[in-house]
Amino acid sequence: MANTKITDGSMALNDRQVRVITIEATRQPEEIKLRVAAYARVSSSSEDQLNSFAAQNQYYTELISGNNNWHMVDIYADEGITGTSALIRADFQRMLADCRRGKIDRILVKSLSRFARNTKECLESIRELKGLGVSVYFEKESIDTAKMTGEMLTAIYASFAQSESESISGNMRWSYQKRMQSGQFITCKAPFGYRLENGTLKIEDSEAVVVQMIYDEFLSGKNTMEIADLLTESGIPTQTGKPCWQATAVGYILQNEKYIGDARLQKKYSTETFPVQRKINYGERQQYYVTATHPAIIDRAIYEKVQALYQTRAAEIRNKPKHHFNFTKKIVCADCGTYFQRKISGTNPYWVCRKHSKNSKDCAMMPIPETEIEQAFIRLYCNLKWQGKSILQQMIQNLQTIRNRRMLWSEDVIELNKQISDLSSQNQMLTMLKKQGLIDPDIFIAQTNELTEQLREVKLKKERLMDAEGDNTISQTKELLDILESGPDFLESFSAELFGELIESVIVDSNEKLRFRLKNGLELPEEIERTVR
Template identity: 25%
Template sequence: MKVAIYSRKSRITNTGDSIENQINLCKDYCKDKIVDEIFIYEDEGFSGKNTERPEFKRMLEDARRHKFNFIICYRLDRISRNLYDFTNIINELDTLNIQFVSIKEQFDTSSPMGKAMMYIASIFAQLERETTAQRVSDNMLLLAKSGQWLGGQTPLGYKSKCKTSYDNNKINKKTYVLSPIESEITTIRLIYDLYEKKRSLNKVKDLLNENLIPAKSSINWTAKRVQIILRSPVYVKSSPKVLDYLSANNINVFGNPNGHGILIYNKTKNITQKRDRSEWVASISDHNGIIDSPKWLQVQSLLDTNARTPPAKGTSNRALLVGILKCANCNGNMYIKHGHTLANSNVRILYYVCENKSKSKGKLCNNGNVRVDEIENALIEDINKILIDTSKLIESLFNTIKLKDYSLYSLNINKEIQYKNIKIQNLLDELSLSPELSKHIKPKIIELETSINDLKYKQLSRKMHLKNNYLLNLFSKEKLNLSMFKDYITLEEKKYILRGLIESIYFDEKNHSLEINYK
């Protein structure tokens, strides 16, 4: 007989029921059987709550091609913890005349009794999983209501500190609380003071960057980072009015106001999906608040008022080089900024400005600005010279458009996105069971999220290529001149072609140079 051995483990370890141990036990089971060939399928780091596992799916495909006639696993729940999935899998294997063996429970589908016992065991496996998940969730919420720090990235101004105590049975218990970092506490107070005076997130952000005041992890300040600090109740000295404000925003509040800060729990289901505010838990913590409640409430009122003010209309969509134009001095991005209005035409001049220079008011970088129209015209003139000699634009378009069929390409991208989403969910499941591993798990989740966003962008880009396939008919060697950028294609199409043609552009005002790096 030909045997497939399937092994799975949610966490990557070499102990206990590790992948290697599972495979060896299955091989031992085969020793007294007449086995012609063994195929091994391993899924490490994948949960059994669904069947979206690469090696498991490959095993089923091989089963449908009748590559083997037995599937052996160490334990029943290695296949699935979901009763519906498990039932469908066993039924399909039965249709394919493939026997299934679970060596731990000693179940064998070759007999009616073995098959019946397997279904019963799978019901209890799913019940155990759902009960464990609910117990973990309930326990986390219970700890949240007590105001404990449950792990993760600490807010600016605090560090996590272990607190040891003993229960009634004299058992040592460890909990974690937020402990102040005085230098960062000063920054928090400054942010609240500045916002009360300036009433603008961008102005506060600019002042912080200009004065080189460090943010968390030494990253430049953004308006969003400032807003998160101003909105966070972790800094407020709790009072009845603060709790009323949170309750009015449909947040569940626990604890008695005593001047301590407030922690918010249960805000997200996963890294990308937020819960409704009615599911949030706000609890009085053990750490001391920093900002007096009247001041904190005043800031919330200002933020609410400003949030209702329509934002200014952006200008980056009118510029060709946003995203590829870099500062030669500091390697920072250059973005669009308004200049003066021309008296004779009432047209506002736009400039590319170094982001680091603008944020720090010239302290981090002193590269000069450049007019949008001047640098873009210079670039297009340079492209025109290159194309006369090499026809790079035509080559770029053909190389990009004449690839795989979009439907197949899109399907493969969707599969990869789905695979990465499953890995994210598996990491989140592990995080819920072991919050202390957050500093190791969160970077992996962020990396996967970034990868998914890149895949989505590639998918959208390919679709845009197909939509603009007609461009190929417009271009010939005779038409490769400046007029095609003016007359034949839209601004978005111009941007897309430039990104397919150019790797990066560096502007240096001091040396009056524009360095263009073609792909």
């Protein structure tokens, strides 16, 4: 202990004199080597690519072994793997697992495009690795995630890697387009009545009979809903094995040209940007019609009759005058959540749950005469006019109190404030990178615009949150008070105008009680008084 430096000191603690001796360290710990790994990937198994792959392995082995401060853990490599997701790369996942086990301190990668194919995946992996204390160095872009500005630059350059994948996806779309133009591409999925075998549609006899029945029933006068109900009642399963048929599925079969042996291509298309989405082609893309591509189930003459009848019925529905009644889409069944519809019995209108009207076993809610609903509203209005103002005024005071508390203590608002602060900090960091010349001006503008838009959205979200819990309901309640103040003292008959201004919806709890939901969300019950006939 001859080389140990001792410092003597003392202090008072609880009326006792405590002596403290500090023994300073004289030996420094041995320098710990950094555990370094490398990740390499090529896009195909062609001979040239494999040579490049072998060269990457040799390069990283020599690089890591040649650094006295580094200890090589492993060379992780995926051969012949392509795509936009890291989930299918076995060695990439093995590398992440070793990082989670604490075996790696640093990872070397040739470029971002070798590490990830989209920005989201890249940042998720890097953030996890940073949380594990593992840094990643991208040689081509000179990005080191161990540095403070690393993640920001990663987001910028990862967008280029994503562009590479978008280019690959564009090549795939081009390939499909050319095959469609030549008539070689027919379909990726067989419709009901067919099976797909080696890229060719083959008739499935058991389903083909059902398709023919659908066409016959439609020509006999049934509509799509009636045919769907018939199929369900007959116990015929859908293509996915479900017992219930929908009218839309029947309509699709009736209008599908594949049942006459033809194929209209590119009914749907894939978007050109990530994430890729499938959308219905309403004319945004070219379509191709190819005849006699596979065996037909329906005779062409029958198919054309069905198309003509389908168009005639659709035109009749479009041209049919639409009557809007005071309670249309206003009355809701409390039991099943279905809207009520208006019907006439003799000369007396009444409102009935749509599900009950279709099948009384599905919903037990009984019909209600229209006059009884109108009389219930008249009574509700009078109660609000003479007794409800104090309730609404108290509601406004309570909402204002709640809003003030939310502004100070709400976790949602605090989180949004944090997001606003973080986005502002990122914007400042981006400006600093621009001043240091570390970022291209075009990329700087694009990233600044994106951050500005995100900041605007978060601020709007905060504003909407505050309005949803306070100001919006308060203003609606004030409007209700104004309507009641200016309204008549009594209603001698039903007023459609006042009903529309005051009421959001009417919930039918039973045949004896309604709930009127006001425009501000407040619900008030009202008994139904049966009219003596």
